[in-house]
Amino acid sequence: MSQSYGEALAFLQKTSTETGNTAFDQIVDVVGEILENRSADSADLLETLLLAKKTAFEHGGGPIALPEGEAAKPLDEAQKLSELYLAPEPPINPETGEAEPVDPPNEFETEDLMSGAALLESVGCGLGTKEMYNVMLALKALGEDPTAKVATVRFFGKFFGINADYYVFETTLKEASAAAEEMEGVVPAEVGTGANGFVYFVTTNLGDPCIKLPDITPQQIKDSRYIKKYLTGDLGAEVSAYPTYPGKEAVYLRAQIARIAATTTLCPSGCFKLGEDDVVEKNEEYVPAAASAMDVSSWCHRYPHIKKQGRCTVYVPEVPEGEEAPEPTEEESEVGPPLLAAISEDEPIGETGAWTAVTSSQVPGIKHTVSGVRSNLWPGAVTVTNGALFINVYVGFGAKGTPYVPLHAPVPMKEYDADLVESIEIPDPPPEEPAEGEEEAPAEEE
Amino acid sequence: MENNLSLTLDALASSGIVLSNEQKSAFTVSIPLKKAEAALKSLSLFGKIAASNGKDYFIAEGKGKAYYFDNKLVAETKFFYTQDCVKWLDLNPVDEETSKRCLTINTTMSGDPSQVYTVTEPAPKAEGAAEAAAEEGAEPAAEEAEEPAEVSFEYTELQRLQTMIQDIKKDSSIAPKGAYITTGDNDLILNKAFAGLEYPEKLESYVLAGESKTLADGLPGSWSLHYDSFSSTAVVRNLLWPGHAFYYSGETNSWGSLYFGAGMKNTEFIFMR
Numbered sequence: 001m002s003q004s005y006g007e008a009l010a011f012l013q014k015t016s017t018e019t020g021n022t023a024f025d026q027i028v029d030v031v032g033e034i035l036e037n038r039s040a041d042s043a044d045l046l047e048t049l050l051l052a053k054k055t056a057f058e059h060g061g062g063p064i065a066l067p068e069g070e071a072a073k074p075l076d077e078a079q080k081l082s083e084l085y086l087a088p089e090p091p092i093n094p095e096t097g098e099a100e101p102v103d104p105p106n107e108f109e110t111e112d113l114m115s116g117a118a119l120l121e122s123v124g125c126g127l128g129t130k131e132m133y134n135v136m137l138a139l140k141a142l143g144e145d146p147t148a149k150v151a152t153v154r155f156f157g158k159f160f161g162i163n164a165d166y167y168v169f170e171t172t173l174k175e176a177s178a179a180a181e182e183m184e185g186v187v188p189a190e191v192g193t194g195a196n197g198f199v200y201f202v203t204t205n206l207g208d209p210c211i212k213l214p215d216i217t218p219q220q221i222k223d224s225r226y227i228k229k230y231l232t233g234d235l236g237a238e239v240s241a242y243p244t245y246p247g248k249e250a251v252y253l254r255a256q257i258a259r260i261a262a263t264t265t266l267c268p269s270g271c272f273k274l275g276e277d278d279v280v281e282k283n284e285e286y287v288p289a290a291a292s293a294m295d296v297s298s299w300c301h302r303y304p305h306i307k308k309q310g311r312c313t314v315y316v317p318e319v320p321e322g323e324e325a326p327e328p329t330e331e332e333s334e335v336g337p338p339l340l341a342a343i344s345e346d347e348p349i350g351e352t353g354a355w356t357a358v359t360s361s362q363v364p365g366i367k368h369t370v371s372g373v374r375s376n377l378w379p380g381a382v383t384v385t386n387g388a389l390f391i392n393v394y395v396g397f398g399a400k401g402t403p404y405v406p407l408h409a410p411v412p413m414k415e416y417d418a419d420l421v422e423s424i425e426i427p428d429p430p431p432e433e434p435a436e437g438e439e440e441a442p443a444e445e446e
Numbered sequence: 447m448e449n450n451l452s453l454t455l456d457a458l459a460s461s462g463i464v465l466s467n468e469q470k471s472a473f474t475v476s477i478p479l480k481k482a483e484a485a486l487k488s489l490s491l492f493g494k495i496a497a498s499n500g501k502d503y504f505i506a507e508g509k510g511k512a513y514y515f516d517n518k519l520v521a522e523t524k525f526f527y528t529q530d531c532v533k534w535l536d537l538n539p540v541d542e543e544t545s546k547r548c549l550t551i552n553t554t555m556s557g558d559p560s561q562v563y564t565v566t567e568p569a570p571k572a573e574g575a576a577e578a579a580a581e582e583g584a585e586p587a588a589e590e591a592e593e594p595a596e597v598s599f600e601y602t603e604l605q606r607l608q609t610m611i612q613d614i615k616k617d618s619s620i621a622p623k624g625a626y627i628t629t630g631d632n633d634l635i636l637n638k639a640f641a642g643l644e645y646p647e648k649l650e651s652y653v654l655a656g657e658s659k660t661l662a663d664g665l666p667g668s669w670s671l672h673y674d675s676f677s678s679t680a681v682v683r684n685l686l687w688p689g690h691a692f693y694y695s696g697e698t699n700s701w702g703s704l705y706f707g708a709g710m711k712n713t714e715f716i717f718m719r
Contacts, residue, residue: 077676122466122468124469126464127459127460128456162670162685162719228714350553352554353498356499357500360466360468362529376498
């Protein structure tokens, strides 16, 4: 009896390959429903229920919950983002139960990002106001961070990665970083100027603490020019490319930032001037032009140009006294464009100009328009102004817009020089002393 | 089958797909106007092709009335373009030869629809082929010459534009798996019973519409999927066509995609991934 019951149960519990249901579950549902209702016309109800069951649409019911570990991450990220909207709460000392004293927020300067975001949105660039507001809050958190000690912060842009995106902030620090050790025969990195004039912080999630990117060396910039890669979103990821890149993704990202910043950070012509010793300073007499009157010719580069050597100022190794200076190499003799060079002088990309003018309105005669330029060399870089305020931002993949020419594979190494080999015949084993060979052979097998 | 433009823009703004205020406002008027004018069943924004003079092309995809042809239901798909966001003009379909040659041009669009591009290619060997080329309105290098070294063809920017769109469309019409079903007449229709994706974080959940292939079956690594399980929104970026992004929201069970780019396929993909 119990055996046939077991068999029947097993039969009813067979899963249908089509719907994934079992007859048992269906019967349980129907019987449960009848017992719950306990109505007088149970027999009729049974019939209706079976029919309803058969015709009911089983819907998937949306996303299946992720495993616990994976589900917790976005929740945690959203939590951190929401904390940006609140005043930071001081940590509680677990022993006394009182709030611990915290360092006062760091004083910093920044541009008006939300007004800038409105300008960007009016020309159809940037990230949209909602995300920009979160960026602004993250920027504030970075500025106020007493450990980062930044003097100025600017939102540099967003770099798309395959698995995560980087938000990049450009800062100057109150305390200058120490100079790296110079290595013999290597072009030294610029410290606090040129390609390292700013310190960059990145985060893949607004609300998370920002990570400081390392300073860049000329060689790392030079090597980044040979490759074109999608970023992955993981700073520690290997940059798998040929030629081999000397560093992880953090370094490659920093190199791309240096190149993009040098090429696409602009200011209206006349806004800055060259002071003594070629220092870029604010032009107090500058009168902003109306945005509607601005075009590609109204903008100039704000940051110095990075030379072939990977530095903004060419480094020529010092010659010991008494020795004749060697002929400067091609890299060492590069002049490059002057500071604050007009962007209209930039080299075109084939037949296309390096910059394209953008405007907030095609309707003629509209007052208070916003205008700007977008880069064709680094697609995603844009600078806009309404006359009074201007803002630079980069939103893109961190890849140059020019066709990529991969470097040739190295020439295969030469085969050994056959002529130098005395004989290509395998020498016969020495016929004498066979006893020794026999002794050695088993020893090798072991 | 119309995309909800506001939802799409909301979801894709973080991928740099943003319309200017003027464009957004103008489209709310001009797209429905064009839809009524051209008697279309649906008309939705397809994307933007950047032009180097700043007068970008906006493209809209219209679906006309479906009709029976050869015992098959055929829905007309038409593309329209505008540069001022108001006047939508027709884009005429191009033949295969034209599109093949247009794809060899790899400069950015100029922004002038009448711009003419010249494609030169080695002259075909067979005589019949040369005649065919002459019929197409191209100038054979020399009619009298025994063997012209090369022949050139002239194409307008609009022909290029249409080619680009056809090419993008091929690789980018994504839909959640199960969202569309084919009827007995081989017509692809929206599945009203589609209740949402179970695994929106997987490439296997998205299909290239009209095909049974999922995104995971395509070129490996050509899609970048970001899934936020907190807002149950997935954003899929196309790495072969940088600038094309698709979103799917599990919360509203909506999806959409836009292409904002230069209109050129990333032929360097193999080095970049």
